[in-house]
Amino acid sequence: MAHATGGAEAVVRIGELASRTGVSVRSLRYYEEQDLLHSARSPSGQRHYEETHIERVLFIQQLYAAGLSSRVIAELLPCADAPSTENSDSALVRMAQERDRLTAHIADLIRTRDALDTVMAKARTYREQLRTGQGDATAACRPSVQ
Amino acid sequence: MAHATGGAEAVVRIGELASRTGVSVRSLRYYEEQDLLHSARSPSGQRHYEETHIERVLFIQQLYAAGLSSRVIAELLPCADAPSTENSDSALVRMAQERDRLTAHIADLIRTRDALDTVMAKARTYREQLRTGQGDATAACRPSVQ
DNA sequence: CTAAAACCTGACATCCATGTGAGAGGCAAG
DNA sequence: CTTGCCTCTCACATGGATGTCAGGTTTTAG
Numbered sequence: 260m261a262h263a264t265g266g267a268e269a270v271v272r273i274g275e276l277a278s279r280t281g282v283s284v285r286s287l288r289y290y291e292e293q294d295l296l297h298s299a300r301s302p303s304g305q306r307h308y309e310e311t312h313i314e315r316v317l318f319i320q321q322l323y324a325a326g327l328s329s330r331v332i333a334e335l336l337p338c339a340d341a342p343s344t345e346n347s348d349s350a351l352v353r354m355a356q357e358r359d360r361l362t363a364h365i366a367d368l369i370r371t372r373d374a375l376d377t378v379m380a381k382a383r384t385y386r387e388q389l390r391t392g393q394g395d396a397t398a399a400c401r402p403s404v405q
Numbered sequence: 406m407a408h409a410t411g412g413a414e415a416v417v418r419i420g421e422l423a424s425r426t427g428v429s430v431r432s433l434r435y436y437e438e439q440d441l442l443h444s445a446r447s448p449s450g451q452r453h454y455e456e457t458h459i460e461r462v463l464f465i466q467q468l469y470a471a472g473l474s475s476r477v478i479a480e481l482l483p484c485a486d487a488p489s490t491e492n493s494d495s496a497l498v499r500m501a502q503e504r505d506r507l508t509a510h511i512a513d514l515i516r517t518r519d520a521l522d523t524v525m526a527k528a529r530t531y532r533e534q535l536r537t538g539q540g541d542a543t544a545a546c547r548p549s550v551q
Numbered sequence: 552c553t554a555a556a557a558c559c560t561g562a563c564a565t566c567c568a569t570g571t572g573a574g575a576g577g578c579a580a581g
Numbered sequence: 582c583t584t585g586c587c588t589c590t591c592a593c594a595t596g597g598a599t600g601t602c603a604g605g606t607t608t609t610a611g
Contacts, residue, residue: 272587272588273587273588274586274587274588283569283570284587284588285568285569285570285571286568286569288589288590289567289568289569301577303576303577303578303588303589304576304577304588304589304590305577305587305588305589306588306589318520321513321516321517321520322517323568324510324513324514324517325513325514325517325518328567328568329567329568335524338524338528339524343531347528347531347532350528351525351528351529354521354524354525355525357521358518358521358522358525361514361517361518361521362518364470364514365511365514365515365518367467367470367471368471368507368510368511368514369511370467371467371468371470371471371507372471372504372507372508372511374464374467375500375503375504375507376504378481378484378485378500379497379500379501379504382484382493382496382497383497385489385493386493418557418558418608419557419558420556420557420558429599429600430557430558431598431599431600431601432598432599434559434560435597435598435599447607449558449559449606449607449608450558450559450560450606450607451557451558451559451607451608452558452559469598474597474598475597475598552611553610553611554609554610554611555608555609555610555611556607556608556609556610557606557607557608557609558605558606558607558608559604559605559606559607560603560604560605560606561602561603561604562601562602562603563600563601563602563603564599564600564601564602565598565599565600565601566597566598566599566600567596568595568596569594569595569596570593570594570595571592571593571594571595572591572592572593572594573590573591573592573593574589574590574591575588575589575590576587576588576589576590577586577587577588577589578585578586578587578588579584579585579586579587580583580584580585581582581583581584581585
C-alpha cells in the first residue's frame with residue numbers, strides 16, 4: 260500500500276541540506292559516521308536526503324547544544340524516530356537522565372547569571388560612589404558562590 | 406596600618422585547595438597559567454593560598470560551567486575583585502554580553518528539555534497503545550524543533 | 552635520619568566536534 | 582569536450598580543559 264505522493268520526492272543533496280540547516284557538510288558526514296543521520300546513496304555514491312532530514316539535523320544540533328554527546332544522541336534518536344519496545348526501555352531511562360541533567364544545568368546557569376548580575380550591580384554602585392565623590396574605594400565583591 | 410588578624414593566616418597549599426574545591430591540582434596550576442588565580446610562593450617555590458581562594462576557585466568553576474572561556478573569565482575577574490574605572494568599562498560590557506548569551510542559552514536548553522519531554526510522552530503513549538492492543542503502530546514523533 | 556607524601560616544571564596525551572586540504576570522480580551547461 | 586561546481590574518501594589539524602608521566606626538590610611523619 261505504499262502510495263507514492265505524487266511521484267519524485269525532490270532529492271536533497273548534502274550541500275543543500277547543509278545550507279538549509281546551517282550545518283557544515285563536514286558535520287553532516289560526521290553525523291552519518293556517528294550513526295545519527297542516514298542517507299540513501301545514488302549509484303555513484305552521492306548522499307541523497309529528503310526534506311524530513313532537515314528537521315532531524317536541527318534536532319541533532321539542538322541536542323548537541325544541550326551538551327549531549329554523539330553516543331548519547333545515537334542512543335536516543337531511534338526511540339524518537341519510532342518508539343518500539345526494543346529501543347524505548349533503555350532510551351526512556353536515558354532520556355529521563357538527560358532531562359534531569361538539563362534541569363540541573365539550567366539551574367546552575369541561572370545561578371551564574373544571578374552572580375554576574377550581582378557583580379555588575381556592585382561595579383555600577385562603585386562607579387556611582389566615585390561620581391558623587393565617596394571614599395571607601397576598593398570593596399571586593401565576589402558574589403559568594405551559591 | 407597593616408594590622409595582622411591574630412598573626413599567621415593559615416596557609417593553604419595546592420593539594421588542600423584542590424581537595425576543598427573538588428578541582429584537580431592540575432587545573433589549579435592551569436588557572437594560574439591563565440591568570441585566573443594567583444598564588445604567593447614560599448622560598449622554595451611552593452604555592453601558598455588563603456581561605457578566600459576557595460571561593461574564587463568555585464566561582465571560576467561556575468563560570469567555566471556556564472561556557473565562558475579562560476580568556477573571558479580573565480577579563481571579568483579583575484572587575485569582580487575590585488571594580489575600578491580602569492577595568493570596569495570593558496568588563497561591564499563583556500559581562501552584559503555574557504549575561505545575554507547565558508539568557509539565550511538557558512532559553513535554548515528549556516526548549517530542548519521540552520522537546521525531550523514531548524518525545525518521552527509520545528513514547529509512553531505508544532507503549533500504552535501497545536498494552537491495550539491498538540493498531541497504528543509506528544508513528545514517528547520528531548518533536549518539530551522550535 | 553629516612554621513607555613517604557606532597558610539591559615543582561615541562562611536556563606529551565586525550566576527547567570530540569569541526570576545519571581543512573589533497574586527490575579523484577560525477578554531472579550539468581556552454 | 583571542457584569548464585566549473587559539487588561530491589566522494591582519507592587523513593591530518595585545531596582548540597580547550599584536563600589527565601598523566603618523568604625526573605627532581607621540599608616537607609612531613611615516624
